[in-house]
Every structure is written in structure tokens, then in C-alpha cells.
Amino acid sequence: MKRNQAIVLISPVSYQHINLSLTKFMKEETILKNIARFITLDELEKQDFISILHYKKLDKGQVLLYFGETAKNQYYVIEGCLRNFSIDENGKEHIIAFGPTDWWISDLYSYLTETPAKHILDALIPTEVFEIRKKDMEEIYERIPKFERFFRILFQNAIVAQTRRIDQTISIPAEERYKVFIKKYPGIFQQIPLKYIASYLGISPEFLSKIRNKIART
Amino acid sequence: MKRNQAIVLISPVSYQHINLSLTKFMKEETILKNIARFITLDELEKQDFISILHYKKLDKGQVLLYFGETAKNQYYVIEGCLRNFSIDENGKEHIIAFGPTDWWISDLYSYLTETPAKHILDALIPTEVFEIRKKDMEEIYERIPKFERFFRILFQNAIVAQTRRIDQTISIPAEERYKVFIKKYPGIFQQIPLKYIASYLGISPEFLSKIRNKIART
DNA sequence: AATGCAACTTGAACTAGATTAAGAAATCAG
């Protein structure tokens, strides 16, 4: 079954598709628009916040956080897709989360406890991010307390999504979970190799292939 | 294998065991102590906050949130244990979260979106809670903005725990997950029937029994 | 103490998903 056969791309055209990089200004606009979902910043606050952003451009496969390294940053994905994954004692990779365009991602455990990370963050496709250092963020919380509210709401929404995922993982079979994933994340489905999607779903690539074949025959 | 055979009870004696109910004052102290982990409240702020708490005492099996009902409250567990669970299309229950003593619990999706809940909250053992109405909480956020920080930190910690759980669910076998659970939640393990623990782990009660027997023979 | 109900255990049969191997198709680098 060919991936793109019957699924319409419904997310906005990737900026890379039109071969026109975002200017610095436009990149900053995307993160400010993301923040404006939950809080309103005045111009001074916007400038203050922008001053702590560190732009990074990653190639496919490039690592943002290594196993054993202490996470001192969190990331906003301007464009592209990151993954947060672990490696089990058999050397097998398990994707815990994707970090697609317009999402925030980090290894929160390492970041909060300042202990070595047990997870790894890298880019699955060429990706641009804003990196925010923990120290800088703590100062922003002091200077612009409404960011407490922003992240409270962001984290609430993250908990809702994770709860949904836990529920599905323990209560519905892999085929159903795959169908839910396609509907929920069409952008990721289009861009990311199937073996990574299988890993995220907690199944083998071979089994995902069987599921897709079965769906195609129905 | 008998449950209590080789496991030492390490959590403090249940208040109910010593047949001495907490006074109203002591109950309020427990939630204030919980809050003091992340923020400092002055006496006026404490009184303000306590004024929105609604005490509830539940019997085993008593429901706090029904399927299809819109969640208008969140809960702090003074003593006891709640569960957040779903029922799949085969009528099977899946426990998504426990809410043991000193934890905060709600159906966050329904609470945030003000849509009918797809989960159910009830008491697995006799339980006392403080119920906090959404409307009251929103006013507290206005009057005492440092609660934004409290819940941001609380939600961050919740995300860390859920991420750990997702990682374990997709990467280690049920036996390992059971061992992790026992170490991490000895209190729940002591008090809650095994069939609920099996449900939380995403396995059948029969399979949990087989795991326990295997462990006992090793 | 007796009875009924709920929880737990056990074994056999079954299934969803994993593993292994091999080949095809797609993508990438030069």
C-alpha cells in the first residue's frame, strides 16, 4: 500500500516545499502566535522574550540531547519534526513523543531534576527550532509572570493528550491506534518514515505493514 | 502467592487504621502542606484558598464523575484512593490513573473543554476529598496568581510521570512493569484489589496472577 | 458460624503481535 494514495494533505504547505526560508522576523512571529493562544504580551514583553531565543537549524539525524546529558533547554519547533526516544536494554528504540512543527518539546525529567537524561532528542527530518535555556526561562518567569499561566495551560493540554494516549495504548488494538494516529497527525504521517510511526505506536514495523495491508484490502 | 507475604508496609499508618478521623483543621493542613511544596502562601491567602474547598466523604464504589457528565471540579485526595477509568466498546474497564492519598485528580479533558467526560471517577476504597469548583479556581487564579506557578509545577511533574509510564508501557514486558509498580506505589499495592492493578497495567487479572506466581517461584 | 459474593488462581486453547529471514521498493549520495 502506497502511503500517499488516498490521504489528502490537509496541513498548510511546508515552507520548505516553496523553497523560501522564513525570515528571522517570520520565525519569531510563529512562536509569538503560539504563545498568543493562551496569554497576551505587550511589545516590551515580546521583545524581552524574543531576546532569550536561540535559533538552531538541524539536519536529519542531528541530536539535540544525548543520553546521559543533563537537559538545560527546552525547544519550540519552528518547522520540521523532532523525536524524544529511549533505548531499551536490548538496544531497541522506543519513540515516546514526536515534536512536530509548532510544538514544544524537551526531556522534562532531566530538565526539572537536573539529572542525566534517559531519553534522546533528535531530528527525524531537517528541522528548525528555538532553544530556550532553563536559566533564561526562570528569569522570564520572574519578569513576566504570565508565562506561568502560559505553561500551566500548555502542560494541562499536554496531560490531556498523554492521558488519551495512555488510554488508547492499554484499551484498543494496534490497528485502531494506527487509524487514530493517521487522523490526528496527518502531517507527521506524511513526513515521517513508517518505522518511526510503528515505534511510537509501540508495535514492530512488520506488524504495521500487515495492518496497512489489511486496511488496504478492506 | 499471598500479597502481604514478603512486602513491608512502608507508608505511614492509614489514619483510618487508628480509628481517629482527622479534624477539619488537620485536613486543611494536609492540602496546605501539599501546596507549600511549590509556593509560599501568607495567612490571608491560605484562608482565601481554604474558603473554596468542599469536603466530601465517599464510600467504596461511590462515583464522583459519571460518563457523559461535564467535569466542573478537580479533586485533592485527603485520604483513600480514587480511580480515573474508561470503558471500551466491549464493556471492559481500563484504569488510566489512580488518585491515592495526597494526589490531585480530575478528568482534565472534560474540565478544560467543558464537554461530556469519556472517563469516570470513583472511589476504590472509602475516600475523603476536597472538591474545588472550576469557577472558584479561576477566581483564585485571579486573586492569587502564584497558583499559576503551583499548577504549572504540578502539571510538569504529572507530565514526567506520564511520560515514564508511556515509555514503560511500550518498551518493557508486563512482568517488569508490575515490579516497577510495586516499588513505586507500595501504598496502592497494599490497599487496592489486584484486578484494578492489572487494569492499570493494561493486562488481564489472570495474566497478573501468572506473573505473581512466576515471581514467587523465583 | 454460615452463606453468598468478590477476588484470585490455574490450566487449556487461542490470538495479537514479535522475531527472523529474505526480497522489493524507495531514497540518497556521488
Add this chain to the structure above:
DNA sequence: CTGATTTCTTAATCTAGTTCAAGTTGCATT
């Protein structure tokens, strides 16, 4: 364009976990 590498598919075999049925044990009620 070509060769190398990665991704994907397919089939056979294996295994973790489910289901079902039945019996045992623990708990609650009378």
C-alpha cells in the same frame, strides 16, 4: 544515472498475553 543504503513488505515461526472455564480463597453480610 548508478550503486549503496534505508525503508518497507511478506511469510513462517514463535511468544506474550487473552479468553474461558472452573475451582480456591478471602471478605462481607446476616
